[in-house]
Amino acid sequence: MKKFDYQLAFSRNIGWVTESEQQRLNNARVAIAGLGGVGGSHLLTLTRLGVGQFNLADFDSFAIENFNRQSGANLTTVGKPKLDTMIKAALAINPQLDIKPFPDGVIADQAEDFLQGCDLYLDGLDFFAMPVRRAVFTACYEMGLPAVTAAPLGMGSALLCFMPGKMSFESYFQLEDVDEYQQYLRFLVGLAPARLHQGYLVEPQRIDLLAKRGPSTAMGCELCAGFAASQVLKLLLGRGSVPAAPWALQFDAYQNQLSKTWRPGGNRHPLQRLAIWLGSRQLIATQRENAPLPQGGESQRS
Numbered sequence: 001m002k003k004f005d006y007q008l009a010f011s012r013n014i015g016w017v018t019e020s021e022q023q024r025l026n027n028a029r030v031a032i033a034g035l036g037g038v039g040g041s042h043l044l045t046l047t048r049l050g051v052g053q054f055n056l057a058d059f060d061s062f063a064i065e066n067f068n069r070q071s072g073a074n075l076t077t078v079g080k081p082k083l084d085t086m087i088k089a090a091l092a093i094n095p096q097l098d099i100k101p102f103p104d105g106v107i108a109d110q111a112e113d114f115l116q117g118c119d120l121y122l123d124g125l126d127f128f129a130m131p132v133r134r135a136v137f138t139a140c141y142e143m144g145l146p147a148v149t150a151a152p153l154g155m156g157s158a159l160l161c162f163m164p165g166k167m168s169f170e171s172y173f174q175l176e177d178v179d180e181y182q183q184y185l186r187f188l189v190g191l192a193p194a195r196l197h198q199g200y201l202v203e204p205q206r207i208d209l210l211a212k213r214g215p216s217t218a219m220g221c222e223l224c225a226g227f228a229a230s231q232v233l234k235l236l237l238g239r240g241s242v243p244a245a246p247w248a249l250q251f252d253a254y255q256n257q258l259s260k261t262w263r264p265g266g267n268r269h270p271l272q273r274l275a276i277w278l279g280s281r282q283l284i285a286t287q288r289e290n291a292p293l294p295q296g297g298e299s300q301r302s
Helices: 019-027 037-049 082-093 108-115 130-143 169-173 180-191 196-200 218-237 270-290
Strands: 029-033 053-057 098-102 120-123 147-153 156-162 247-252 257-262
Touching: 019 218, 029 037, 029 108, 037 053, 037 082, 037 120, 037 147, 037 218, 053 082, 053 108, 082 098, 108 130, 120 130, 120 218, 130 147, 130 156, 130 169, 130 180, 147 180, 147 218, 156 169, 156 180, 156 218, 169 180, 180 270, 196 247, 218 247
Parallel strands: 029 053, 029 120, 053 098, 120 147
Antiparallel strands: 147 156, 156 247, 247 257
């Protein structure tokens, strides 16, 4: 086996980054929570970029339903921990990686422990992991760490960056004092104010916030990795503009569109409030459709 050589392995990055910048990437530490569809692609993309240190968290294992989008999911990894599988894949690219694993995932009241020593946080959590996500983003804000989230929506990606001293995750999404379903709705609406993905959703009923499920594509996950890693590079190297919330970006490869939106006040913005209201009506309709029938199996129609 040929001996690993960091400079040679990532020499094709040089030109887009300088040699000294490549070394800064090698010395950087990035935290990624969740190593499924988005998080797994984040890890491999940043590893190929030459980032040399990671804090990684995931408690889940791969399953067949992950095959459509998760880079680590295949017949040989079904039932195996995502964390172990993705660490093995990353080390096969760069065996010199310094990785701090968190096999129990991120514990909400211990989020700061997960982020210790890191330069930034890259979100790979499941859409519905709201308590942990809120805890991690709050810890980032309190610790002065940039936090990047890229959501796979259809065949595209929506990107938000939360920067120290600017608008926080909680201020943007307005998740306080609402039930969990409203939190999911507000998170979905806030992620992509442009809503480029909605125009080609052929079976809207497949999105069911109540059942905590929705459709996905590999294209969306891979685009998230490229979208987010480009911002991570700029943050780690201190060059290039990074759009901080309430600015948001959404690129949709199916629609051939890129949108940059500005929503002062986040989900308090009138357009966002309207989208949340419309979504709430749809949520109520879905609840009624999914409600169990009365005893006897007959509906109560007059």
